[in-house]
Amino acid sequence: MTAYKDLSREELLELKSGLEARFEEVKAKGLKLDMSRGKPSAEQLNLSMGMMDVLHSGVDLICEDGVDCRNYGGLDGIAEAKQLLADMMEVPKDNVVIFGNSSLNVMYDTVARSMTHGVLGSTPWCKLDKVKFLCPVPGYDRHFAITEHFGIEMINVPMTPTGPDMDMVEKLVSEDASVKGIWCVPKYSNPQGITYSDETVYRFANLKPAAEDFRIYWDNAYCVHHLYEDKQDYLIEILSECKKAGNPDMVYKFSSTSKISFPGSGIAALAASEANLNEIRGMMKVQTIGHDKVNQLRHVRFFKDVHGIVEHMKKHADIMRPKFEAVIDVLEKELGGLEIGSWIKPLGGYFISFDAMDGCAKAIVAKAKEAGLVMTGAGATFPYGKDPHDSNIRIAPSYPTPEELAVATDIFVLSVKLVSIDKLLGNL
Amino acid sequence: MTAYKDLSREELLELKSGLEARFEEVKAKGLKLDMSRGKPSAEQLNLSMGMMDVLHSGVDLICEDGVDCRNYGGLDGIAEAKQLLADMMEVPKDNVVIFGNSSLNVMYDTVARSMTHGVLGSTPWCKLDKVKFLCPVPGYDRHFAITEHFGIEMINVPMTPTGPDMDMVEKLVSEDASVKGIWCVPKYSNPQGITYSDETVYRFANLKPAAEDFRIYWDNAYCVHHLYEDKQDYLIEILSECKKAGNPDMVYKFSSTSKISFPGSGIAALAASEANLNEIRGMMKVQTIGHDKVNQLRHVRFFKDVHGIVEHMKKHADIMRPKFEAVIDVLEKELGGLEIGSWIKPLGGYFISFDAMDGCAKAIVAKAKEAGLVMTGAGATFPYGKDPHDSNIRIAPSYPTPEELAVATDIFVLSVKLVSIDKLLGNL
Numbered sequence: 001m002t003a004y005k006d007l008s009r010e011e012l013l014e015l016k017s018g019l020e021a022r023f024e025e026v027k028a029k030g031l032k033l034d035m036s037r038g039k040p041s042a043e044q045l046n047l048s049m050g051m052m053d054v055l056h057s058g059v060d061l062i063c064e065d066g067v068d069c070r071n072y073g074g075l076d077g078i079a080e081a082k083q084l085l086a087d088m089m090e091v092p093k094d095n096v097v098i099f100g101n102s103s104l105n106v107m108y109d110t111v112a113r114s115m116t117h118g119v120l121g122s123t124p125w126c127k128l129d130k131v132k133f134l135c136p137v138p139g140y141d142r143h144f145a146i147t148e149h150f151g152i153e154m155i156n157v158p159m160t161p162t163g164p165d166m167d168m169v170e171k172l173v174s175e176d177a178s179v180k181g182i183w184c185v186p187k188y189s190n191p192q193g194i195t196y197s198d199e200t201v202y203r204f205a206n207l208k209p210a211a212e213d214f215r216i217y218w219d220n221a222y223c224v225h226h227l228y229e230d231k232q233d234y235l236i237e238i239l240s241e242c243k244k245a246g247n248p249d250m251v252y253k254f255s256s257t258s259k260i261s262f263p264g265s266g267i268a269a270l271a272a273s274e275a276n277l278n279e280i281r282g283m284m285k286v287q288t289i290g291h292d293k294v295n296q297l298r299h300v301r302f303f304k305d306v307h308g309i310v311e312h313m314k315k316h317a318d319i320m321r322p323k324f325e326a327v328i329d330v331l332e333k334e335l336g337g338l339e340i341g342s343w344i345k346p347l348g349g350y351f352i353s354f355d356a357m358d359g360c361a362k363a364i365v366a367k368a369k370e371a372g373l374v375m376t377g378a379g380a381t382f383p384y385g386k387d388p389h390d391s392n393i394r395i396a397p398s399y400p401t402p403e404e405l406a407v408a409t410d411i412f413v414l415s416v417k418l419v420s421i422d423k424l425l426g427n428l
Numbered sequence: 429m430t431a432y433k434d435l436s437r438e439e440l441l442e443l444k445s446g447l448e449a450r451f452e453e454v455k456a457k458g459l460k461l462d463m464s465r466g467k468p469s470a471e472q473l474n475l476s477m478g479m480m481d482v483l484h485s486g487v488d489l490i491c492e493d494g495v496d497c498r499n500y501g502g503l504d505g506i507a508e509a510k511q512l513l514a515d516m517m518e519v520p521k522d523n524v525v526i527f528g529n530s531s532l533n534v535m536y537d538t539v540a541r542s543m544t545h546g547v548l549g550s551t552p553w554c555k556l557d558k559v560k561f562l563c564p565v566p567g568y569d570r571h572f573a574i575t576e577h578f579g580i581e582m583i584n585v586p587m588t589p590t591g592p593d594m595d596m597v598e599k600l601v602s603e604d605a606s607v608k609g610i611w612c613v614p615k616y617s618n619p620q621g622i623t624y625s626d627e628t629v630y631r632f633a634n635l636k637p638a639a640e641d642f643r644i645y646w647d648n649a650y651c652v653h654h655l656y657e658d659k660q661d662y663l664i665e666i667l668s669e670c671k672k673a674g675n676p677d678m679v680y681k682f683s684s685t686s687k688i689s690f691p692g693s694g695i696a697a698l699a700a701s702e703a704n705l706n707e708i709r710g711m712m713k714v715q716t717i718g719h720d721k722v723n724q725l726r727h728v729r730f731f732k733d734v735h736g737i738v739e740h741m742k743k744h745a746d747i748m749r750p751k752f753e754a755v756i757d758v759l760e761k762e763l764g765g766l767e768i769g770s771w772i773k774p775l776g777g778y779f780i781s782f783d784a785m786d787g788c789a790k791a792i793v794a795k796a797k798e799a800g801l802v803m804t805g806a807g808a809t810f811p812y813g814k815d816p817h818d819s820n821i822r823i824a825p826s827y828p829t830p831e832e833l834a835v836a837t838d839i840f841v842l843s844v845k846l847v848s849i850d851k852l853l854g855n856l
Contacts (some may be wrong), residue, residue, distance in 0.1 A: 045498040049485040056484070057477040070473040072465065099526050100718045108715040116543050116554060126554040127546060142717075147837040149714040150544060152512065190572040246458040265722040287536040289570075292529045292720065294693040328668060 001337030004417075004424055005101040012361060016421045023371060023414050026407075031372035035410040038190070038350035039314075039399040047315050048261045051339040054301040061294060074240035075284055076277075077269075079330055081296035085269040087306035088224060090237045095271050097280060100291045103268040107217060108146050110252055110270075113283050114180070115150050119213035120249065120279055125152075125180065134172060134182035136164035138353060138381030138392045143219070145385075155240040157182075159192060163200035170207060177210040181217050181286055187235045188222040191381050191394035192353040193346020194234035205241035208252065216251040217240075222311045222349040225320045231347050239271055248273040257299060259350065267296055272363050286377075321360035323397040323405055326350055331407040340420035353381075359420050359428060361390045367415035373408050373424035429765030432845075436582070444849045449842035454835070459800035461836040467776035467827040468687055468744075475743050476689045482729040488720060496723035503712055504705075505697075507754055508722035513697040515734035516652060517683050518665045520576065524639075524698050525708060528719045531684035535645060536574050536654055538680055538698075540699060541711050543578050544607070545846040547641035548677065548707055553578075562600060562610035564592035566781060566809030566820045568618040571647070575811075582811035587620060591628035598635060598674040605638040609645050615663045615755050617823035619809055620781040621774020623661035635678065644670075644679040651683055652741045654776040655749045667699055676701040685727060687778065688737060688744075695719075695727055725824075745844050749826040751833055758837040768848035780823040787794040787856060788847045789818045795843035801836050 004012065055061060061069045063078045076082075076097025086093040097204050099106045118124045125131045132153045135144060139159075147154055155172065157164045162226055163186070172179050184204075186196040196204075218238050226232045242251050249272075257266035270280065303309050328345050331354070335341050342352045356364055361378035376394040379385040400408055422428050432440065442611055483489060489497045491506045504510075505526025514521040525532045546552045553559045563572060567587075583600065584639045585592045590654045593613070600607050624632075632644055633729050646666050654660045661709040670679050685694035687718075693763075698708065731737050761784070763769050784792055789806035796803050804822040807813040828836055852854050 040498050042496065042499075052483045052489075053485050055480045057481050061480075068470065069472070070476075070690040070693065071470075072686075074692075102716045105716040112540055112544065114538065124554070126552070142714075145714045149711070237548075258500075261497040262722060264502075265498065265717050265720045286570075286573045288530045288533040290530075290691045290692050291454050292723070294690060295720070295723070354513075386460070427852070 003337065003339035004420055005339055009425065012421050012425055016418065019414060019418050019421070023418060027371040028410055029372070031407065031411075033373045033400060033404055033411070035396050035398070035400065035408050035412070036374045036376045037091060038396045040263060041319065041399050041401070043319050044316055044398070045262060047312065048302070051261055051302040053324050055294065055298050058400040061297060063297065067293070068423070069297045072289050074099055074293050075288075075290050075331070076281055077291065078185060078293050078296050078300075079298045081267060084300055084303060084306065084309070085255065085267070086271070088309055089220065089253060089269065091239050091271040095239060095273070095277065097159050097270050097277055097284075098291060098296055099268040099270065100296070101219065101264055101266055101268065103219070103254045104142055105106060105270050106254055106270050107143070107219065109283075109287075110217070110280075111146055111150055113280075114213065117283070119215065120275060122213035123152075127176065128178070130178045132179045134164075134169060134179060135383045136182070136184065137383070138191050138387075138394070139221070140185055141376075143217070144383045145184070146342070152180075155179075155385060156388070159189070162193060163194065163196035166200055166203045170203065171350070173207050173209045173214060175210060179209070180211055180213055182217050183219065185190050185219050185221060185238055186238070187220055188223070188225055188346055188349025190349065191351040191392070192344050193349045193351060194344065195235050198236050201236040201238055201241055205238060205245040205247060207247065209250070214250065218251050218253040220253055220255045222260070224309060225259060225316070225350070226313065226348040227317050227324055228347055229314065229317070233347050239273075243273070249275050252276065260312065261299060261302070265295065267299055275384060320398060322402060324352065325408050326402060326405050327397045330406070330413055334413040335416060338417075338420075341416055348395060350398055352397065354393045354395055355391050356393060356416060357420055357423055360388045360423050361387060361393050363419040363422070363428060364393060364415045367419055371411045371415070373411045375412070410428065431767035432763065432848055433767055437853065440849050440853055444846065447842060447846050447849070449464055449612050451846060454839055454842065455799040457751070457800070458836065459839075461801045461832055461839070463824050463826060463828065463836050463840070464802045464804045465827070466687070468691060469747065469827050470831070472744055472826070473690060476730070476801065477741065478756070479689055479726055479730040483722065483726050489725060492727065495721070497725045500717050502716050502721050503716075504709055505719065506721050506724050506728075508728045509695060512728055512731060512734065512737070513683065513695070514699070517648065517681060517697065517699050519667050519681070521669060523705065525698050525705055525712075526719060526724055527696040527698065529572050529692055529694055529696065529749060531649065531682040531686070531722070532570055532645070534696050534698050535571070535647065535682055537711075537715075538580055538645070539574055539580075541708075542641070545711070547633070548639035548703060554579075556606070558606045560604065560607045560821060562592075562607060562698065565810045565811070566619050566650065566815075566822070568647070569615055569804075569808040571645070572811045575611070580608075582761040583607075583814070584811060588620060589622060591602065591622065591624035594631045596626055601637045601642060603638060607637070608639055608641055609643050611645050611647065613647050613783065614666070614811055615648055615661060616653055616774055616777025618649070618777065619779040619820070620772050622772065622778060623663050623779045626664050629664040629666055629669055631676060633666060633673040633678075635675065636677070638644050642678065646681040648681055648683045649687070650777040653778070654689060654741065655745050655752055656775055657745070663768070667701075671701070677703050680704065689727060689730070693723065694814050695724055696813045729840060746813070748826060750830060752780065753829060754824045754833055755823060755837050758841055759833070762841040763844060766845075769844055777827055778824060780825065782821045782823055782846060783819045784821060785851055786817045786847055788821050788851050789815060789821050791847040791850070791856060792821060792843045794848055796839055799839045799843070801839045803840070
C-alpha cells in the first residue's frame with residue numbers, strides 16, 4: 001500500500017470519489033450501529049443466567065458464619081464475598097470492603113468524602129483553593145467526569161506503551177502538594193488496552209508525594225478480562241508493593257464484577273490499607289445500613305471461588321476474541337501502510353484505541369454517524385472532552401453482533417479514509 | 429394502682445426489695461435479648477422468599493419497554509419500578525427516581541451533594557459558615573448521624589401528638605436563612621408512631637423559608653406499614669400540597685421497600701419536583717452508570733402492583749400486631765397508673781416510644797442490659813445522642829420471637845420500676 005501522504009492531489013481526488021460512492025451506498029442502507037460503549041453483548045449476559053437459579057425459596061440465604069443475608073447488618077460485606085473478591089484482586093481478605101453494584105460509585109464517594117472530610121485527617125479538599133488530579137491520557141471519560149464534577153483541575157499525563165509517563169508523574173506528585181490523586185486503569189487500560197509494566201508499578205509504589213493525602217486511584221476494572229488463554233498481560237499487585245515501599249496508605253484499589261456477571265447488578269469492592277478502610281467504614285456507617293448481601297451471596301454461590309470466575313471469563317473471552325480480531329483484521333487490511341492512523345492490538349479489556357491523523361478524530365466520528373454508526377464521542381478519552389490533537393477514537397467492539405461489527409468497522413474505515421483525504425487535501 | 433410518687437419511703441423500699449429479688453432471678457437466666465433495632469423477624473423475611481423464584485434462567489429479564497435489565501443503562505430506574513413505587517408513594521410516576529438498596533444512602537447523598545454543590549444553584553453548604561437542620565425529637569438516630577457527619581448544627585423541635593411543633597418550625601424556617609432542612613418521618617414516626625395531622629402537612633407545604641435552598645427531608649419509611657386493617661392513620665401527600673402552595677421544590681420525599689421485602693436488598697426511591705429530580709439525575713450521571721435493575725425487576729415481578737404490596741403488608745401486620753400488643757399489654761398492666769412512664773400505642777411503624785421519669789432513661793437501659801436485654805441506647809433518639817430530659821427510650825418489638833418478647837418486656841418493666849424507685853428515693 002502507498003501511504004496517503006505520498007499520493008498526488010489527483011490520486012487523492014480519484015480515491016475520494018470511489019470511497020464516496022461506497023460511503024453513499026452504505027449510508028443508503030439506513031443502518032443503526034453502536035460501537036460507543038463498553039457494554040457486554042446479550043450472548044455474554046446469557047453466560048450468567050445461572051446466577052438467577054442459585055438462590056430460590058428452597059435454599060437458605062444464610063452465610064457460612066450464620067449471618068442472614070436477608071436482614072440488615074453486615075456493613076462491609078459478607079465474609080465469603082470478601083474472600084471471592086480478595087482472591088480476584090490478589091489481596092488479603094481483610095484488606096477488602098464489599099460495596100453495592102458499582103465501583104464507579106465507590107470512586108465517586110471516595111472523592112466526595114475527600115472533598116467534605118479530607119483523607120485521614122487532612123484538610124477537606126473543599127476548603128482548599130486548588131485540588132489537582134493527574135489523568136493519564138487517553139483515559140476513561142467517567143473518571144474525568146467525577147473529578148470535573150467536583151471542580152478538581154485535571155492535568156494530562158501521556159500514556160506510553162508501559163503506562164503513564166512516570167517521569168512526569170513523579171515530578172508533579174513530588175513537587176505539587178495540590179496534586180491529590182491520579183486515575184489509573186492499570187491493566188488492559190481504557191481505551192488502549194495497555195498494562196502497566198513492572199517498573200511502572202514499582203515507581204508508583206515508591207512515589208514521594210508532596211501531599212500527605214495524595215492517593216492512587218487504581219481502577220483494576222479488567223483484572224480478569226483476558227482475550228487469550230496463552231497470551232495474557234501480568235500486572236504487579238500494587239497494594240503489597242506500596243506496603244513494601246513504606247506507602248501502605250497511598251493506594252485505593254477498585255474492582256467489580258460488572259463485566260463478569262451483570263453490569264449494574266454485580267458487586268463492587270475496594271481494597272486498601274487498614275487505616276484507609278477504617279476511615280471508609282466510618283463514613284459507610286453513616287451513609288448506609290449495608291449493601292445488598294443477597295446479591296453478594298448470589299455471586300458467591302454461583303462462582304464458588306476465584307477459579308469459577310477464571311473459568312467464567314474464558315467463556316467471555318470466547319465471545320469477545322473474534323470481535324476484537326474482526327476489527328483488528330479490517331483495520332490492518334484496510335488501513336495498514338496508509339499512514340493515516342495507528343492502533344494497538346490489546347490482549348484483554350473492552351476497547352481498541354485508534355489514533356487518527358491530528359485534527360481528524362471529530363470529523364471521523366461525525367462522518368461515521370452520517371452512515372448510522374455511533375462511536376464514543378471524539379475527545380471523550382481526555383479530561384474536559386478536549387483531545388489536544390483531536391486524534392484519539394475509542395472503539396468498543398463488545399456489544400454489536402459479529403455481523404453488525406463487520407459492517408460497522410467498514411463504515412469506520414471508510415470514514416477514516418475520507419476524512420484523512422480531506423485533511424491531506426487541506427479541506428479540514 | 430397507687431402512683432409511685434404517692435408511696436412512702438418505706439413502701440418504696442419494700443417494693444424495691446421484692447422487685448430486686450425478681451430481677452436477680454431473671455438475671456440469673458443469662459438471657460440474650462435484643463429490642464434495639466427495627467429489624468424484621470425471620471418470620472417476616474420468609475414472607476418474601478417467593479421473590480427469589482420470580483427470576484430464573486427460564487424467564488427473560490427484559491422490561492416492558494424492551495430494556496434488558498442485565499446490562500448497563502437506565503440511570504433513574506426501570507419504568508415499571510417507577511410506577512410501583514410511585515403508586516406506593518402516592519405521587520405521579522414522573523416525579524420518582526429509583527435508587528439502590530437504601531433510602532438512607534439517598535438521604536446521605538442528598539445532603540452530601542448540597543454540601544459540595546448547593547441546591548439548584550445555591551452556594552454549596554461547605555462554603556457557608558453555618559448550616560442548620562431542624563430535628564423533631566424524639567427522632568431517628570441515623571438521620572441525626574448524617575447531619576452531624578457533615579458538621580450541620582441540629583436544633584431540637586419537640587414532637588406533639590400531631591407532628592412537630594409547627595409554631596417553632598415556621599418561626600425558625602422563616603427567620604433563619606442558615607436553616608437548610610428538617611428531618612421528618614411523617615407517618616408512624618420513628619420512634620413515637622405519630623402521623624402528622626392534615627394541618628401539620630398544610631403548614632409544612634406553606635412554609636416561607638428564609639433560605640431558597642431549604643428542603644423538607646420527608647422520610648416516608650412506614651407509608652404502608654400499618655398494624656391494623658380497620659384502624660389506620662392517613663397522611664396527606666406532601667408533594668402535591670407543596671405544589672399547590674407554590675413551593676414545588678421544597679420537599680424531597682424518600683421511601684424504600686426495606687421493611688416490605690428484604691432490608692438491605694430492597695429498592696429505594698426519591699420523589700420530588702422535576703427541577704429537583706433533574707439536578708439529582710445530573711449528579712447520578714456522574715456517580716453511577718445505574719442502579720441494580722435486575723433487583724428492580726424482581727420486585728415488580730413479585731409484587732406486580734401496589735395492591736400486591738398492600739396485600740403483602742397485611743401479612744407483615746399479622747406478625748407484627750401481636751408483638752406490639754404484647755408489649756403494650758405488659759406496659760399497661762405493669763405500669764398503668766404508676767405515673768413512672770408514659771407511652772403511645774401506635775397504629776403502625778416499627779417502634780413504641782417510652783418516656784420515663786426525667787433523668788431515668790440511661791439508668792433503665794443500663795439496668796435492662798444487666799439482665800441481658802439490649803435496648804436502643806438512651807439518648808439515641810436525640811441529636812448528638814443527648815436527650816435533655818434523659819427520658820426517652822425506643823422499644824423495637826419486631827425482631828424477637830413472641831416468647832422472647834414476653835421475657836424482654838418483663839425485664840424492661842422491672843428495670844423501669846427499679847430505676848424509678850431509686851429516682852424517687854433520691855438515689856439517682
